Amino acid sequence: MNGKYTFSIIKPNAVRTGKTGPILSMMNEGGFEITAIKMVQMTLLQAETFYEVHKGKPFYDELVEFMTSGPVVVLILKHENAVEEFRRLIGATDPNKAEPGTIRKTFAVSVKMNAVHGSDSDENAVRESNFFFSDIERFR
Numbered sequence: 001m002n003g004k005y006t007f008s009i010i011k012p013n014a015v016r017t018g019k020t021g022p023i024l025s026m027m028n029e030g031g032f033e034i035t036a037i038k039m040v041q042m043t044l045l046q047a048e049t050f051y052e053v054h055k056g057k058p059f060y061d062e063l064v065e066f067m068t069s070g071p072v073v074v075l076i077l078k079h080e081n082a083v084e085e086f087r088r089l090i091g092a093t094d095p096n097k098a099e100p101g102t103i104r105k106t107f108a109v110s111v112k113m114n115a116v117h118g119s120d121s122d123e124n125a126v127r128e129s130n131f132f133f134s135d136i137e138r139f140r
């Protein structure tokens with residue numbers, strides 16, 4: 001369980017407020033190599049499918065609405081032990097609990113609008129990467 005790749009999303013609030021550049025810089029400065037990147041706006045159906053593991057949770061509808069509210073930047077990032085190392089760089093889901101210097105502590109405004117997503121396992125990194133990227137859209 002220590003793969004080389006993880007998947008990330010720069011969320012609509014962060015894109016909308018011009019934080020894409022600073023967040024990409026923090027990813028690079030954190031030692032992550034960007035091996036795939038694009039900007040997309042998810043349809044309702046795409047967001048519902050992407051977040052189907054959260055279906056039934058109290059925040060699900062709000063999450064889907066938020067994630068379709070504007071364009072997002074999706075990425076595949078390369079690093080040794082990528083999933084765990086990236087979760088360390090972004091910090092806790094709740095920005096109030098995130099360590100100083102993490103991406104979420106710096107840019108998140110709430111648990112929902114927490115600036116970035118990072119995969120929580122190698123399996124999900126693969127699933128999420130394949131959801132957004134075809135083979136010719138990514139470098140290895």
Ligand code: CMP
Binds near residue numbers: 059062093111112118
């Ligand atoms: P992320 O881990 O990227 O993917 C699931 C998202 O659900 C999470 O980020 C938060 O943005 C959102 N989320 C989790 N818990 C809550 C909550 N209690 N209220 C609102 N949104 C939440």
